[in-house]
Amino acid sequence: MYIPVSPSRRPHALLALLSGIVLILYLHNTHQPRPSFIPNPFWGSPSTSTSGKGGIVGLEEDDYRVRDRIERMRGYCEIDGELEKEYGRTNLRLSRAYEGSHHRFTRFLHKALRGEPLVISVIGGSITKGHHVEKDEIWFHRFWQWLDDYVGEDVQVTEVNGAAPATGSDYFSFCFPLHIPANSDLVLVELAVNDEGILQHVENMENLLRGLLEMPNRPAVMLVEAMAFSSGGMGGGGGRMHLPVAQYYDVPVINQRHPLANHFARYPQLVRPYFTVDGWGNPDTRHFNGRGHRDLGMLIASFVKDVACEMLSEQDFAVPPPDTTDDVSPLLSTIAQTTSDQNQTPEDAQLQDERLAEQQISWPEHSRSWRDNPREDQHVGELMPGMWSTPLEYGLMPRMRILNGWNPDPNFIVPPFHPTCLSTRAKEPQFNLTPSANVGWEHWVHPEHLDKPYMVARTPGATISFEMETNVGVVKMYSLKSKTFGLGTIECWVDGEKDRSVKIVGWWDKGDINIGRFDSIRDNLPPGQHTVTCEVLEETSDPDGGHEFRLISMMR
Known part of the structure; x- marks a missing residue:
C-alpha cells in the first residue's frame, strides 16, 4: 500500500533510509562469514582450506593473490594436458633421465606463487645460441614463453641466454659468471652435445654444478641434452659423463635423445624434417630445426608442470615465506650428536626425543632419528639419525666430490668453487x-x-x-x-x-x-x-x- 509522505516529513524519511543502509553495511562488514581458506597470520605452519588441498601461509586476509596463483596452477593440473596429447605420457617419461628430489624446483615455484620476479638463465653451445634458427625459435625461448604464461602476467620472468658456440663444460666451469647473472633462480645447462664422452668432463661438469648450485639465490639447475647424431655414439657424447654427476648433486636431467634416437634409427627419413641443413643442402645432424627446438622446450615444460602438480597435491601444502633459508644445522646437529655425556639423564633424553618426534612427524619412517641401546657405561644411548635422507637435506651440497674416496670425517668438506x-x-x-x-x-x-x-x-x-x-x-x-x-x-x-x-x-x-x-x-x-x-x-x-x-x- 502506498502511503503518501508530506513535504515536511521527507527529510526525516530520507535520513532514516540512509541510516538503515549504513547499519546494514556495518553489520555485513563486521559479521560476514570467513573465507573458505584461513590465512595464517604467521609464516611457518600451513593453514587449512575447505578443499583439503592445503593452504597459504603468512598472508593478510585481504590478500588473495597467492591463492589465485595457486588456483591458476591447479587449473593446469586438472585439465587434460596438451603436452601429454602431443607427445604421450610414456615419451615424456622416457625423456626424464633423472628427476631427483624436485626440492630446488619447488623452491623456484614457491617464488612464482609469492609473485616474486624470476630470472631464468641458460648456458650451452651453438644449439642454444640458435644456430640456423630464428631467435624466437630457440628452445630456451620457447620454454620461457610457456613459463611466462604458466605463472601468470603478474609474475615477471626474465630470460638470459648465456650460450656461447663451440664451448663445453670445461669453459663454462670457470667462465659461467661471464654469461649468466648471479641472481639467477633457474639455470638450464645444454652441453652434452659439445662435450665428448671422456672422463675429464666428469670433473668439468662437477665444477660447473658446484659453482651454479652455490650462486646467491641457490637456483634450481637442470641438465638438458639435445638430440644430435654428429658426435659420440648412439648413446650420446658428454651426457654419458654428465648423468652420474647430476645424480650425485640431485640435478634433474632431461634427455631428448631417449624417446627419439632409436625411433629415428628405425625411420631415417625423419632426419631431414627434424634437422637444419648445411651449406650443401645435407641434414646438419648437430643442429635441429625449429621443430626440434620446440620439442626440447616442451619436454622441460612438462617436467616443471608435473613438479608443480605433485607439489600442489600434497595434503599439507603451504607457500613458505620469502627469504626462507635452508639453514638446517640446528636440527641436523641435534639429530647427529651423540649423547654419551654422562650428565644427560634419561629424563632429558626422553624430552629431547619427544621434541624431535614432533618435528619429524611428517617425515618418512626411515628418515626419523632413533635412540640406540645404551652401553654399559652410559645412562642413555646414542641419538642416531634416520637411515635415509631427511627432507631437510634435499638440495644441500655434498661434502665430498664425486670421485673422492670415502672419508668418514664429517669435518672434511670440499671448499666452495669460485673460479675466475x-x-x-x-x-x-x-x-x-x-x-x-x-x-x-x-x-x-x-x-x-x-x-x-x-x-x-x-x-x-x-x-x-x-x-x-x-x-x-x-x-x-x-x-x-x-x-x-x-x-x-x-x-x-x-x-x-x-x-x-x-x-x-x-x-x-x-x-x-x-x-x-x-x-x-x-x-x-x-x-x-x-x-x-x-x-x-x-x-x-x-x-x-x-x-x-x-x-x-x-x-x-
Whole structure:
C-alpha cells in the first residue's frame, strides 16, 4: 500500500533510509562469514582450506593473490594436458633421465606463487645460441614463453641466454659468471652435445654444478641434452659423463635423445624434417630445426608442470615465506650428536626425543632419528639419525666430490668453487682478456660468426703475456681445437720458468668438430700474482703446416 509522505516529513524519511543502509553495511562488514581458506597470520605452519588441498601461509586476509596463483596452477593440473596429447605420457617419461628430489624446483615455484620476479638463465653451445634458427625459435625461448604464461602476467620472468658456440663444460666451469647473472633462480645447462664422452668432463661438469648450485639465490639447475647424431655414439657424447654427476648433486636431467634416437634409427627419413641443413643442402645432424627446438622446450615444460602438480597435491601444502633459508644445522646437529655425556639423564633424553618426534612427524619412517641401546657405561644411548635422507637435506651440497674416496670425517668438506675467467667473450670490462705484453697477436672476430671472438697469432715467435692472480694455484687456457683450420702449437710458462713450460696443440684429428677445449698450464702455483707467457712454435701438428692459434680465455 502506498502511503503518501508530506513535504515536511521527507527529510526525516530520507535520513532514516540512509541510516538503515549504513547499519546494514556495518553489520555485513563486521559479521560476514570467513573465507573458505584461513590465512595464517604467521609464516611457518600451513593453514587449512575447505578443499583439503592445503593452504597459504603468512598472508593478510585481504590478500588473495597467492591463492589465485595457486588456483591458476591447479587449473593446469586438472585439465587434460596438451603436452601429454602431443607427445604421450610414456615419451615424456622416457625423456626424464633423472628427476631427483624436485626440492630446488619447488623452491623456484614457491617464488612464482609469492609473485616474486624470476630470472631464468641458460648456458650451452651453438644449439642454444640458435644456430640456423630464428631467435624466437630457440628452445630456451620457447620454454620461457610457456613459463611466462604458466605463472601468470603478474609474475615477471626474465630470460638470459648465456650460450656461447663451440664451448663445453670445461669453459663454462670457470667462465659461467661471464654469461649468466648471479641472481639467477633457474639455470638450464645444454652441453652434452659439445662435450665428448671422456672422463675429464666428469670433473668439468662437477665444477660447473658446484659453482651454479652455490650462486646467491641457490637456483634450481637442470641438465638438458639435445638430440644430435654428429658426435659420440648412439648413446650420446658428454651426457654419458654428465648423468652420474647430476645424480650425485640431485640435478634433474632431461634427455631428448631417449624417446627419439632409436625411433629415428628405425625411420631415417625423419632426419631431414627434424634437422637444419648445411651449406650443401645435407641434414646438419648437430643442429635441429625449429621443430626440434620446440620439442626440447616442451619436454622441460612438462617436467616443471608435473613438479608443480605433485607439489600442489600434497595434503599439507603451504607457500613458505620469502627469504626462507635452508639453514638446517640446528636440527641436523641435534639429530647427529651423540649423547654419551654422562650428565644427560634419561629424563632429558626422553624430552629431547619427544621434541624431535614432533618435528619429524611428517617425515618418512626411515628418515626419523632413533635412540640406540645404551652401553654399559652410559645412562642413555646414542641419538642416531634416520637411515635415509631427511627432507631437510634435499638440495644441500655434498661434502665430498664425486670421485673422492670415502672419508668418514664429517669435518672434511670440499671448499666452495669460485673460479675466475678472463675471456674474449666477456660482457663486463673486469672480465676482459687483456694482455700485459703482446708481440704478433691480435683481437680477431670471425666475419661469419660475430659471436666467436679470439686472440689470434699466425706466425712462429709471436708472444703474449698475462698478469694473473690466483688463490687456488691453478692456471688454465681455453683455446680452439680443429682439424681443418690449420691450427698450430704454442708453448706456455709461468714467471719465467720456461723449463717448466707446457705445449698446447690447436690441431686435433676429430673430423669436423671445431670447438674450444682447455689445457692446464700450472696447477701448483703459490697464491698471488703471476705472469703467464705463451709463444707460437715453429713445430706444428697440422699436416699442412699451419701455425694459427686461437685463444679464447685464461682461467684461474
